[in-house]
Amino acid sequence: MHSIEIFQIDAFTDKMFHGNPAAICLLTDWLNDELLKAIAVENNLSETAFVIENKDGFHIRWFTLKGEINLCGHSTLAAGFLLFELGRCRGDAVSFTSLSGALTVRKKGDRLIMSFPKMTVTPIPDPELFSGIIDKSPRGVFESDLDYLVLLENEHQVRQAHVELRLLEKLPKRGLILTAQGTDADFYSRCFYPKYRIPEDPVTGTAYCVLAPFWSERLNKSVLHAVQGSFRQGDVFCELGDNSVHISGYCKWYSKGRLVI
Secondary structure, three states, X not given: OOEEEEEEEEEOOOOOOOOEEEEEEEEOXXXXXXXXXXXXXXXXXXXXXXXXXXXXXXXXXXXEOOEEEOOOHHHHHHHHHHHHHOOOOOOOEEEEEEOOEEEEEXXXXXXXXXXXXXXXXXXXXXXXXXXXXXXXXOOEEEEOOOOEEEEOXXXXXXXXXXXXXXXXXXXOOOXXXXXXXXXXXXXXXXXXXXXXXXXXXXXXXXXXXXXXXHHHHHHOOOEEEEEXXXXXXXXXXXXXXXXXXXXXXXXXXXXXXXXEO
């Protein structure tokens, strides 16, 4: 029998029931992958992070409802917040090893900061690719190594847009980002990942590897404030480095307990 500490943290928000909820399980030994996936499915959140302490700090793994993934932003932010709150790390930084290499979450006041790689987009010459997937007319259609990005006319269009998830799931990229210039922030976005059984992700940390450089160029700003989400809204703060994006936000406690398996 395993007794596992489990926590749920709302990431990229300073208000409970907003942002993106992440489950974090603190382990003393690795469980088999089937059991890790089963726990993620039972939690029924977009991602569950599993964390174990090692000689370099901590190792982190992320599981969606479909299995393990290489990188997750919001649950890394939440895991860093949790370890600070529990007094499990010293100083103002916590280091993780992961499938994507070394990651660090730094604490600056109440805000947590991560550095992720900067990614670029290239225009897709045929925007008709999305004519049956989105019920709005794009101003531009782009792709990155991860996702498709569709630029719409304004925030209202992004909020009201309907996405045909079954059609989107057939395309080769990870998912879809809809975005427009914001009314209360520099830009507003929504993200969809049906391949991972995530119809709409409330706040997607890795999307800002693409979104921050995209909007930095258009707005001629290196420090940006973004809002994401339709039903659970969150705030993301970005600062552009030479080859990286510093992504930051707040986190809020929701629950803590134990799994008995």
